[in-house]
Amino acid sequence: MKAEEIKNVAIIGAGVIGAGWAARCLHRGFNVYVSDPAPNAKEVLDEVITNAESALQKIISVPEHKKGKLYFMNSIKEAVENADYIQESAPEVEKIKISILNEIDKYSKPDAIIGTSTSGLLPTRLQSEMMYPERLVVAHPFNPVYILPLVEICGGEKTAEETKEEAEKFYRLIGMHPLLVRKEIDGFIADRLLEALWREILHLINDGIATTGEIDDAISYGAGLRWAIMGTNMTYYLAGGKRGMRHFMEQFGPTLKLPWAHIEAPELTNKLIDEMVEGTAEQAEGKDLREWEALRDNCLVDIMEALAKNDHGAGKVLKEDRETQAERLTLEYK
Numbered sequence: 494m495k496a497e498e499i500k501n502v503a504i505i506g507a508g509v510i511g512a513g514w515a516a517r518c519l520h521r522g523f524n525v526y527v528s529d530p531a532p533n534a535k536e537v538l539d540e541v542i543t544n545a546e547s548a549l550q551k552i553i554s555v556p557e558h559k560k561g562k563l564y565f566m567n568s569i570k571e572a573v574e575n576a577d578y579i580q581e582s583a584p585e586v587e588k589i590k591i592s593i594l595n596e597i598d599k600y601s602k603p604d605a606i607i608g609t610s611t612s613g614l615l616p617t618r619l620q621s622e623m624m625y626p627e628r629l630v631v632a633h634p635f636n637p638v639y640i641l642p643l644v645e646i647c648g649g650e651k652t653a654e655e656t657k658e659e660a661e662k663f664y665r666l667i668g669m670h671p672l673l674v675r676k677e678i679d680g681f682i683a684d685r686l687l688e689a690l691w692r693e694i695l696h697l698i699n700d701g702i703a704t705t706g707e708i709d710d711a712i713s714y715g716a717g718l719r720w721a722i723m724g725t726n727m728t729y730y731l732a733g734g735k736r737g738m739r740h741f742m743e744q745f746g747p748t749l750k751l752p753w754a755h756i757e758a759p760e761l762t763n764k765l766i767d768e769m770v771e772g773t774a775e776q777a778e779g780k781d782l783r784e785w786e787a788l789r790d791n792c793l794v795d796i797m798e799a800l801a802k803n804d805h806g807a808g809k810v811l812k813e814d815r816e817t818q819a820e821r822l823t824l825e826y827k
């Protein structure tokens with residue numbers, strides 16, 4: 494199925510993630526056919542779609558915007574039989590997913606692409622019993638699906654190249670940023686990172702070091718603000734100053750061996766150091782360090798402005814700071 498021919502999308506499983514997919518697709522004009530056996534599924538779906546509306550209006554506000562139609566169906570068969578694209582978002586249990594994917598496979602058009610929202614199961618295993626396994630691809634989104642653009646694309650051993658290509662095109666059509674996971678691994682890329690952080694969080698809590706609120710502050714008032722602008726690699730490249738990533742690795746690499754972390758760090762071989770240095774140099778696109786710093790700083794302020802408008806987190810700090818300074822400076826110069 495070519496991405497540009499897709500009109501009807503089926504969403505199988507309409508919990509947190511499935512409902513988010515439905516909202517994203519409807520707002521971009523695709524008809525959406527949903528199936529979920531939970532007794533309150535339709536109610537939850539309507540609630541999520543209604544709640545998503547104001548954010549979606551801000552993201553895309555086209556005059557006389559034509560939305561897609563929503564159909565709640567009684568079975569997987571009814572939902573998928575006319576679908577051009579199918580997004581499975583059922584519970585994260587391999588056995589359940591395999592059985593649901595087999596049912597989708599049985600009743601859908603053989604050329605309809607099937608994306609699974611799994612956050613860590615291997616596509617080779619998920620497609621193992623399908624009649625047309627070449628059309629299954631992992632398409633792992635992030636909550637809230639109707640706002641966050643990242644979707645990780647990962648094929649299994651039997652996934653066709655064309656499936657990945659057309660899936661990528663489709664997700665771009667619905668305003669997403671597909672990231673191709675080239676090697677099939679449990680947890681893909683993003684959840685490997687998120688879960689490493691989560692593991693440390695659980696250790697900190699378990700060892701009585703900090704509360705959940707303190708840990709969240711440690712994220713959202715610091716590194717969390719930076720992460721929206723650049724990832725950890727570019728952040729550390731800048732933190733190495735003019736001497737860059739090699740200096741950063743030399744200075745801070747050995748701390749990984751201190752007994753801080755509960756996750757064992759890999760050996761800091763020359764190959765690993767070179768890969769870090771070369772990778773970040775390529776990301777820097779030949780631009781000067783100061784140019785990157787200026788970009789980072791502009792974006793950080795804009796994000797804090799956005800948080801301030803919503804009277805939240807680091808934005809509150811920005812507002813308070815402004816008020817304090819306004820008062821202080823007024824008094825000082827009176």
Ligand SMILES: NC(=O)C1=CN([C@@H]2O[C@H](COP(=O)(O)OP(=O)(O)OC[C@H]3O[C@@H](n4cnc5c(N)ncnc54)[C@H](O)[C@@H]3O)[C@@H](O)[C@H]2O)C=CC1
Nearest residue numbers: 506507508509510529531582583584585610611612634636
């Ligand atoms: N919650 C999250 O933060 C994220 C979850 N995911 C993935 O998305 C998938 C769904 O997760 P959630 O939405 O969080 O779970 P959820 O528990 O909110 O929703 C799962 C839905 O699947 C439905 N379901 C169960 N059996 C079904 C069947 N036979 N046919 C159709 N629907 C069926 C359930 O009634 C439920 O509404 C999982 O694979 C998960 O790993 C991916 C990214 C983020």
Ligand SMILES: C[N+](C)(C)CC(=O)CC(=O)[O-]
Nearest residue numbers: 612634635636637684687
């Ligand atoms: C907890 N989780 C593994 C389901 C999270 C994700 O998969 C992505 C996200 O939205 O953080």
